[in-house]
Amino acid sequence: MKNFPTSLLGQRVLVLGGGVSGKAALRLLKERQAIPVLCNSEPISDSSVEYVREDIPLSDLLPLSLIVKSPGISPTHSILVQAEALAIPIVSEVELARAFYSGRLIGVTGTDGKSTTTSLTCHLASNDFPGATAGGNIGLAFSDFCLKPIPLTVLELSSYQLEDSGPLELNVSVILNLASDHLERHKSLDNYFAAKARIVDSRNPKHTLVTSSKLFKERIQRFDWRCSILTFGREEGNDAQILDEHQSIQTNKAKYNVSSFPLPGGHNLENLAASILAAEAIGAKSENIQKLIGTFQGLPHRFQNAGKAAGISFINDSKSTNLHSMLAGLSTWRDKKGTFLILGGRPKAEPLEPLKEFLSSGIGWVLLIGEAREKWASEISPILGSHLILAENLEEGFSQIKTAVRSGRARVSSVVFSPACASFDLYKNFEERGDHFLRLVGAWAKEEP
Known part of the structure; x- marks a missing residue:
């Protein structure tokens, strides 16, 4: 393959980034009898791997046959800039x-x-x-x-x-x-x-x-x-x-x-x-x-059937981290008027017109949580009026949904959690966010007679 050494046996290879893919690359390099060196913000538990800090001059690590770059590392990282100048091949873990x-x-x-x-x-x-x-x-x-x-x-x-x-x-x-x-x-x-x-x-x-x-x-x-x-x-x-x-x-x-x-x-x-x-x-x-x-089971957090509570069906689509994903999932949703849509988190740099157009088509209720409250509420409030509920977090939002349902103010058949935002304002990742939603659904179901 392009710029790839014919053999890694005994070759020093720098792995830039110690996340999931970086650690996998280290394991593969050791299997292929290379000499891996990890460059990361902090060392990992594997003492068999040489560790260097990110601010080290690349010239101190020579000779290097290859640099394996983790996807989260910026292309402008100083190590990569130095590698280009030294003509050291750079490849991805993939x-x-x-x-x-x-x-x-x-x-x-x-x-x-x-x-x-x-x-x-x-x-x-x-x-x-x-x-x-x-x-x-x-x-x-x-x-x-x-x-x-x-x-x-x-x-x-x-x-x-x-x-x-x-x-x-x-x-x-x-x-x-x-x-x-x-x-x-x-x-x-x-x-x-x-x-x-x-x-x-x-x-x-x-x-x-x-x-x-x-x-x-x-x-x-x-x-x-x-x-x-x-x-x-x-x-x-x-x-x-x-x-x-x-x-x-x-x-x-x-x-x-x-x-x-x-x-x-x-x-x-x-x-x-x-x-x-x-x-x-x-x-x-x-x-x-x-x-x-007909035998595909689907994936967690991707339009996942999350069960029922109070006669309401719950859908966990926590993987929805942008507006395009949410709109694609709900574009053919049949019972929009009977749906309580939960949006929010950390918004991405996307135009809101498609969201406003979708909400104008007749969604029942919207709960807006997280940082999106400050950025989106003023834009969508004129469309939804009293059918927009704001909450700081998901737990507070569930409490408000329960109140609206039990009082008869909100007549809904489904609650769809499709945030259309990143999770990092309140959670480590979308999986943790989706798991929290599932726990809240389970807790509500236990409250019902």
Whole structure:
């Protein structure tokens, strides 16, 4: 692979960043008998790894054959600037692992739906590729299993991971969608898309890209890419056409009955269409895909059925960390007037017009929590009036929802927790946030006779 040493045996390799992917890279390097050096803000518990601080001059560490950059590290980090000047190759953890993996490989990216589509694609291909494994930005880091004899790997790949990677030589790539996100890193939507597009082996006719018809029309068709491109959508002419009224998805190979697909929302049918195309492209048989459509369990915190309390259904979509994700999930929500939507957290730099337009379509009630109260309340209050409730945190918000329901002021059939914001104002991550929501639902259910 580009800029990659032919052997790491006895070579000193610097790993920049000691998070999940950095630690996985260290383990892989030791397995390949390299000499890993960790550069991080603080040491880790592994005493067998040499540790250096981030402010060390890179010249003090020479010779170095390679630098493995963790995705959370800024591209302008001083170590990377010095490495460029010294012509030391820089790779991502994913690129490092790719050099040692011999199975077939699918990569999935996009603003929203990556985790679901990654897991779903792996699931749909599992009968044809026993032992197929999902990883990357979901579950295990690629470096933790790239040496195993796994026939198929499906990787979730973030823009940060792709930005750091050279050609990954995937068999199939998936770009689901594109919306404003991570612009604090990428600065513009064009730069963000350019990072996502690095997933595509665009000059390889044997490579297959799966993408939405919308993204193809708006961005991809202008490029002279030589790979095969398959699109999904609801319009005729797509390689996977979603037929909502017939509860089916028609591809060039088969018509799939999706009535048993357990995930709600039109956006999840788009994820399914993408997964079907990717599974077909990698060689999964249509009859096996059909058998597995109804058995997918979904993922925690992604439109997860959180149970019932007081006759109300609760949905946990804590993974919704931007407006695009929330709007995609609720765009086809049928009982909007009977829905109590919980929004809030730390807002991202996104225009609010799409949110205001959605709320104007007739959502029942909204609870707004966290830092979003200060930034959004004045914008959406004229739309919702007394049907907007403000709370400092989720626990206080639940108390207010209970009061509104028990008094008869709010007649709702479902409570949907789809924050459309980052979680970092109140929680470590969206998982902790979603777990808190689940506990509050469980506690309410125990209060009911």
